[in-house]
Amino acid sequence: SYELSQPVSVSVALGETAKISCGGNRIGSKNVHWIQHKPGQAPVLVLYKDFNRPSGIPDRFSGSNSGNTAILTISRAQAGDEADYFCQVWDSSSYVVLGGGTKLTV
Amino acid sequence: QVQLVQSGPELRKPGASVKISCTASGYTFSSQTINWMRRVPGQGLEWMGWINIHDAKATYAQGFTGRFVFSLDTSNNTTYLHITGLKADDSGVYYCARGLNPADLWGQGTLITVSS
Numbered sequence: 001s002y003e004l005s006q007p008v009s010v011s012v013a014l015g016e017t018a019k020i021s022c023g024g025n026r027i028g029s030k031n032v033h034w035i036q037h038k039p040g041q042a043p044v045l046v047l048y049k050d051f052n053r054p055s056g057i058p059d060r061f062s063g064s065n066s067g068n069t070a071i072l073t074i075s076r077a078q079a080g081d082e083a084d085y086f087c088q089v090w091d092s093s094s095y096v097v098l099g100g101g102t103k104l105t106v
Numbered sequence: 107q108v109q110l111v112q113s114g115p116e117l118r119k120p121g122a123s124v125k126i127s128c129t130a131s132g133y134t135f136s137s138q139t140i141n142w143m144r145r146v147p148g149q150g151l152e153w154m155g156w157i158n159i160h161d162a163k164a165t166y167a168q169g170f171t172g173r174f175v176f177s178l179d180t181s182n183n184t185t186y187l188h189i190t191g192l193k194a195d196d197s198g199v200y201y202c203a204r205g206l207n208p209a210d211l212w213g214q215g216t217l218i219t220v221s222s
Contacts, residue, residue, distance in 0.1 A: 001168075031207060031208075033207075033208035033209070035151070035208075035209070037145070037151065041214075042201070042212045042213060042214045042215060043143075043151070043201065043203070043212045044212070045208055045209065045210045045211075045212075048208045048210065049208075054210065084150075086150065086151050088208060088209065090206055090207035095153070095156075095165065095167070095206070096141065096153040096156070096167075096206055096207075096209070097153070098143075098150065098151050098152070098153055099150075100150045101150040101151065
């Protein structure tokens with residue numbers, strides 16, 4: 001089965017840039033999506049297909065995907081960005097695959 | 107408004123069953139599949155499986171076979187998650203989500219608490 005690995009936690013100073021990685025075998029050949037989940041709220045898709053932002057997501061959120069690592073980058077981090085972030089891919093054998101999640105502390 | 111609205115919190119005793127709902131509005135219900143996911147406190151999101159709106163065929167992730175059943179009622183744009191033989195470690199927040207690649211719209215979640 002396909003697996004994704006994420007760091008358990010990432011810390012960033014207010015106004016600085018956070019990078020959250022998502023590792024997987026040849027993940028660069030897959031579409032990677034990023035989900036933000038704040039306590040008590042519905043999860044929100046913040047990036048899809050590596051770097052595309054859904055309507056309403058600020059351009060401070062960006063992404064890249066190459067080789068065995070995808071990266072979610074959050075620029076000018078704000079207190080409101082504190083959340084758990086999950087990467088997600090579609091795999092033909094495992095179907096929906098989620099990373100273990102990364103807790104972002106600002 | 108495009109949204110998925112889930113039913114309210116549930117409290118059950120071990121061994122009981124529960125059925126929660128997820129109602130879609132603001133888009134063509136049959137256009138995309140509905141996933142179910144779970145978040146247990148202190149853990150990550152788990153994908154439970156999906157149901158195909160066209161033919162009601164359900165696909166279940168490993169670990170969610172047998173006691174978990176997805177169903178739907180297309181007349182009111184609603185999908186259901188039925189869990190039988192509840193265990194304490196089934197406690198958590200259950201989410202429905204639209205689409206597979208990606209899951210682009212999520213319900214607000216339904217808290218299921220299993221406790222004696």
